[in-house]
Amino acid sequence: MESSRGCNDVRIEIQIKNWGSKKVAPGTTIMELLGDVSPKLQKEALAARINGDIVGLLTPLQEDCTLETVSFDDPEGAEVYRHTASHVLAQAVKRIYGNVRLGIGPPISNGFYYDFDFKGNPIKTEDLEKIEQEMVQIVKEDLPLERLEISREQALQMFKEKGEDYKVELINDLDEGVKITCYRQGDFIDLCAGPHLPSTGKLKVVKLLNLAGAYWRGDERNAMLQRIYGTAFPKQKMLTEYLDFLEEARKRDHRKLGRELDLFSFHEEGPGFPFYHPKGIIIRRELEKFWREEHCKAGYLEIETPIILNKQLWEQSGHWDHYQENMYFTKIDGQDYAIKPMNCPGAILIYKTGMYSYRDLPLRMAEMGLVHRHEKSGTLHGLMRVRSFTQDDAHIFMLPEQIDDEVAGVMEMVDRFYKVFGFNYFIELSTRPEKSMGSDEMWEKATTALQSFLDGKNIPYIINEGDGAFYGPKIDFHLQDSLERTWQCGTIQLDFQMPEKYGLSYIGADGQKHRPVMLHRVIYGAMERFFALLIEHYGGAFPLWLAPVQAVIIPITDRQHVYAAEVKKLLWEKGVRVETDDRSEKVGYKIREAQVQKVPYMLIVGEKEVNSRTVAVRQREQGDLGAVDLQVFTNRILGEINQRK
RNA sequence: GCUCACGUAGCUCAAUAGGCAGAGCGUAUCCUUGGUAAGGAUAAGGUAACCGGUUCGAAUCCGGUCGUGAGCUCCA
Numbered sequence: 001m002e003s004s005r006g007c008n009d010v011r012i013e014i015q016i017k018n019w020g021s022k023k024v025a026p027g028t029t030i031m032e033l034l035g036d037v038s039p040k041l042q043k044e045a046l047a048a049r050i051n052g053d054i055v056g057l058l059t060p061l062q063e064d065c066t067l068e069t070v071s072f073d074d075p076e077g078a079e080v081y082r083h084t085a086s087h088v089l090a091q092a093v094k095r096i097y098g099n100v101r102l103g104i105g106p107p108i109s110n111g112f113y114y115d116f117d118f119k120g121n122p123i124k125t126e127d128l129e130k131i132e133q134e135m136v137q138i139v140k141e142d143l144p145l146e147r148l149e150i151s152r153e154q155a156l157q158m159f160k161e162k163g164e165d166y167k168v169e170l171i172n173d174l175d176e177g178v179k180i181t182c183y184r185q186g187d188f189i190d191l192c193a194g195p196h197l198p199s200t201g202k203l204k205v206v207k208l209l210n211l212a213g214a215y216w217r218g219d220e221r222n223a224m225l226q227r228i229y230g231t232a233f234p235k236q237k238m239l240t241e242y243l244d245f246l247e248e249a250r251k252r253d254h255r256k257l258g259r260e261l262d263l264f265s266f267h268e269e270g271p272g273f274p275f276y277h278p279k280g281i282i283i284r285r286e287l288e289k290f291w292r293e294e295h296c297k298a299g300y301l302e303i304e305t306p307i308i309l310n311k312q313l314w315e316q317s318g319h320w321d322h323y324q325e326n327m328y329f330t331k332i333d334g335q336d337y338a339i340k341p342m343n344c345p346g347a348i349l350i351y352k353t354g355m356y357s358y359r360d361l362p363l364r365m366a367e368m369g370l371v372h373r374h375e376k377s378g379t380l381h382g383l384m385r386v387r388s389f390t391q392d393d394a395h396i397f398m399l400p401e402q403i404d405d406e407v408a409g410v411m412e413m414v415d416r417f418y419k420v421f422g423f424n425y426f427i428e429l430s431t432r433p434e435k436s437m438g439s440d441e442m443w444e445k446a447t448t449a450l451q452s453f454l455d456g457k458n459i460p461y462i463i464n465e466g467d468g469a470f471y472g473p474k475i476d477f478h479l480q481d482s483l484e485r486t487w488q489c490g491t492i493q494l495d496f497q498m499p500e501k502y503g504l505s506y507i508g509a510d511g512q513k514h515r516p517v518m519l520h521r522v523i524y525g526a527m528e529r530f531f532a533l534l535i536e537h538y539g540g541a542f543p544l545w546l547a548p549v550q551a552v553i554i555p556i557t558d559r560q561h562v563y564a565a566e567v568k569k570l571l572w573e574k575g576v577r578v579e580t581d582d583r584s585e586k587v588g589y590k591i592r593e594a595q596v597q598k599v600p601y602m603l604i605v606g607e608k609e610v611n612s613r614t615v616a617v618r619q620r621e622q623g624d625l626g627a628v629d630l631q632v633f634t635n636r637i638l639g640e641i642n643q644r645k
Numbered sequence: 646g647c648u649c650a651c652g653u654a655g656c657u658c659a660a661u662a663g664g665c666a667g668a669g670c671g672u673a674u675c676c677u678u679g680g681u682a683a684g685g686a687u688a689a690g691g692u693a694a695c696c697g698g699u700u701c702g703a704a705u706c707c708g709g710u711c712g713u714g715a716g717c718u719c720c721a
Contacts, residue, residue, distance in 0.1 A: 229716080
């Protein structure tokens with residue numbers, strides 16, 4: 001320490017990232033320090049990172065350290081910002097409705113929420129407005145948020161006195177050694193680890209978005225609380241942009257586009273059971289065609305198994321014990337049957353029709369299998385979550401030492417497929433669920449196999465504890481919809497159980513029977529879900545190869561109808577999905593209609609085109625491309641279709 | 646399944662302290678033959694999701710059922 005003055009003058013040195021170092025007296029808060037070094041930095045900072053930990057700006061500095069300010073642009077900064085907003089929400093609710101118990105109120109990806117128990121007096125959507133007004137008032141009051149460290153006993157006593165039963169439960173569940181902290185702003189105090197903004201006035205724009213139910217601690221056996229969702233931004237413009245994003249997302253909603261583009265429908269007569277319209281089924285068949293080509297190349301054999309199979313088969317597979325509440329049942333000739341919720345038992349029956357040498361494995365059997373699952377009514381969601389869907393399934397029967405290669409093969413295939421459509425995806429490893437069968441050793445073995453595969457290839461993933469299939473752990477591939485909600489699509493499930501249950505075998509090099517290992521896997525996942533995600537991903541503007549109508553011929557007057565018919569015939573016979581709009585409407589009208597229907601190519605034919613045997617090409621995105629020789633255009637569009645552009 | 650909300654023409658939406666159900670788009674017919682995002686006229690189209698109650702009278706108020714939306718739980 002450079003100072004040779006008295007010990008009252010002890011100073012600590014703070015390294016401020018991107019600024020330099022500063023010496024201050026111990027006990028100086030970060031806020032004071034920043035005010036000293038740069039008012040601009042102080043204004044932008046929402047929190048700080050000291051030696052890696054996020055702390056509030058009112059934290060006193062006690063020793064030498066490196067410090068980095070955190071702004072709204074940092075994910076952690078936005079979290080702190082919105083976490084404080086959630087406290088302001090809770091305070092506002094407490095002010096308006098005294099008789100309410102608090103649940104939890106964390107920040108989430110685009111905002112925050114807070115759960116409340118209104119004790120039998122649920123609030124309504126309209127009430128959000130006045131709560132929001134009270135929040136604005138609290139922001140205006142610019143109340144400082146004070147961090148309090150208290151003992152477990154103090155905390156319990158305080159929240160018991162306040163009647164905050166949920167908070168008491170949370171405190172009781174905290175580990176012994178954990179520091180208990182609360183944050184106080186004005187008359188409001190909440191159990192919270194923080195950190196928070198220094199004061200409520202730091203919040204600029206708060207907005208409540210919607211009201212929903214949520215079980216206490218996410219458990220359906222617990223009380224249903226009311227959850228208020230909101231968001232907060234430092235600038236009005238950012239909120240407007242976010243609301244615009246939500247608005248745009250609504251336009252891309254596959255349920256809306258499905259209706260507008262005439263792709264599919266749902267009916268009260270069959271909730272959760274999708275109806276594919278002619279245009280929708282075209283897209284699906286193209287996806288399937290691509291799928292068959294790729295699977296054929298990758299050495300898969302295609303099979304098809306029945307939708308209804310005897311109940312006994314499902315008892316043997318474990319579905320009866322572990323999956324019954326999701327299954328539909330029926331009777332045939334007095335015998336109990338089940339509608340298949342999965343394709344595996346069918347594939348296994350086929351496997352069992354033969355004897356296999358170790359040289360025959362891996363045996364890859366693919367099936368576009370229609371399954372039915374009884375999903376709870378509240379979970380249905382357009383094509384994303386339905387009660388009947390087709391899985392692009394495959395079951396790979398293999399030797400234990402083939403696990404790595406086969407998993408790798410499937411992972412590569414998933415990657416190749418998703419890249420064709422330009423999807424970003426992320427991976428989860430799901431482990432043993434509560435309701436499952438098999439020994440701990442087998443689960444351990446299977447889970448380790450998958451995990452070490454991912455680790456070995458340096459593939460980033462997150463672990464989804466307890467979300468595996470009842471017969472084995474799985475690697476899941478998730479895609480995002482237009483609202484950035486994620487949906488599981490591809491999955492690879494490693495299974496040692498079914499081969500055991502069904503007594504599957506192959507003959508090894510030693511001439512003895514051995515147990516094969518099974519891989520259950522899907523690439524698209526469910527055709528319905530993948531289709532829905534594709535619709536939202538493309539906003540309904542499908543690439544040429546998938547477009548239900550690839551080109552519309554638009555004659556300008558009746559005099560071009562003969563030529564239009566000729567053009568149509570030529571393209572149609574080459575396999576192009578082409579229509580003619582020969583209504584007596586103006587060109588502009590027909591073009592508008594084709595644009596709205598997102599048809600990739602419009603071929604305008606007037607007198608000039610008839611005389612020169614050309615078509616005036618208008619491309620969906622690029623607009624008018626001018627006249628092109630009919631033969632040249634035909635070759636071009638066929639080329640693009642074949643390249644799956 | 647749970648919480649809150651919603652259900653009016655094929656679609657998007659109006660209306661009224663409870664008092665004959667409306668518009669635009671789309672559809673049909675006719676006029677128009679027009680060169681790159683909406684030409685004009687006329688017409689058809691509704692058991693107000695369904696069932697019940699209150700009322701002289703219910704699309705409107707109340708209850709139930711079904712469906713849908715946001716979320717929770719669950720899952721491809």
